[in-house]
Amino acid sequence: QQQVKQSPQSLIVQKGGISIINCAYENTAFDYFPWYQQFPGKGPALLIAIRPDVSEKKEGRFTISFNKSAKQFSLHIMDSQPGDSATYFCAAIGYTGGGNKLTFGTGTQLKVEL
Amino acid sequence: DADVTQTPRNRITKTGKRIMLECSQTKGHDRMYWYRQDPGLGLRLIYYSFDVKDINKGEISDGYSVSRQAQAKFSLSLESAIPNQTALYFCATSDPTGYPRDEQFFGPGTRLTVL
Numbered sequence: 001q002q003q004v005k006q007s008p009q010s011l012i013v014q015k016g017g018i019s020i021i022n023c024a025y026e027n028t029a030f031d032y033f034p035w036y037q038q039f040p041g042k043g044p045a046l047l048i049a050i051r052p053d054v055s056e057k058k059e060g061r062f063t064i065s066f067n068k069s070a071k072q073f074s075l076h077i078m079d080s081q082p083g084d085s086a087t088y089f090c091a092a093i094g095y096t097g098g099g100n101k102l103t104f105g106t107g108t109q110l111k112v113e114l
Numbered sequence: 115d116a117d118v119t120q121t122p123r124n125r126i127t128k129t130g131k132r133i134m135l136e137c138s139q140t141k142g143h144d145r146m147y148w149y150r151q152d153p154g155l156g157l158r159l160i161y162y163s164f165d166v167k168d169i170n171k172g173e174i175s176d177g178y179s180v181s182r183q184a185q186a187k188f189s190l191s192l193e194s195a196i197p198n199q200t201a202l203y204f205c206a207t208s209d210p211t212g213y214p215r216d217e218q219f220f221g222p223g224t225r226l227t228v229l
Contacts, residue, residue, distance in 0.1 A: 006156070009154060032214075032215045032216075034214060034215075034217070036218075041222075041223075042222060042223075043118075043204050043206070043220025043221055043222055043223055044157070044204075044218075044220050045219075045220065046214060046217045046218070049214045049215070049217075089156060089157060093215060093216055100210070100216065101159065101162065101172075102159075102216065102218060103159075104156045104157040104158075105156055106154060106155060106156035107154075107156045107157075
C-alpha cells in the first residue's frame with residue numbers, strides 16, 4: 001500500500017515553464033513533508049520541506065503548496081531550467097509503526113527541454 | 115571527502131550467491147537506513163537502525179539482513195541473491211535532532227545486478 005502517492009511519473013517542460021508535481025497522503029500521523037531531488041548517478045538530496053501548519057513555502061524558484069484538509073501537497077518549479085532535470089521525490093515523516101520514518105512517493109522524472 | 119560512502123558501486127552476481135553491500139559514514143549520525151530504488155516504485159525502506167543496538171525491518175526486508183558494526187558502519191546482506199533483487203541500493207543517515215527535521219543524507223548508491 002503506497003502511503004504517499006505521487007504524480008505524474010514523468011514530466012517534460014520547456015525551458016522557462018512551470019513544473020508541477022503533486023502528492024497525496026492518507027496517514028494523518030505524517031507531520032513533516034520534504035522533497036528530495038536526485039540527479040542521475042547520485043543519491044537523493046533534500047531540496048525543500050514544509051510543516052503542515054504552513055500553506056506555502058518558497059525557496060528561490062521552488063515552492064511547496066500544502067493543503068492539509070485535502071491531504072495534498074505539491075512542488076512548483078518556476079522558470080524551469082535544463083539543470084532542474086532530475087527525479088523528484090515527495091516524502092512524509094511521521095509515526096508509521098516502529099518509530100518515525102520517512103515514506104517516499106514513487107518519484108517524478110522531470111526533463112526540461114531547451 | 116564524501117560523508118556517506120558505499121562499496122561496491124557496481125556489482126554483478128549470480129542467483130544463489132551471498133553478497134554484502136557496505137556503508138560507512140563520517141557524519142556522526144546515529145540513524146542509518148538501507149533503501150532500494152526501482153523504476154516506478156520509488157525508494158523503499160529495507161532496514162533501518164536508530165543506534166548501534168537497534169535494528170528494525172522496513173517495508174521490504176524479506177531476503178535481506180543487516181549488521182550495524184559500529185555507529186559509522188551499516189552493512190546489507192543478500193543471503194541468496196535472486197534476479198528480482200536487481201536494483202539500485204542506497205544507504206542513508208540522519209540526525210533526528212537536526213533541522214530540517216531528520217534530513218536524510220544519501221550515499222552514491224550501489225547498482226546490483228543478479229543474473
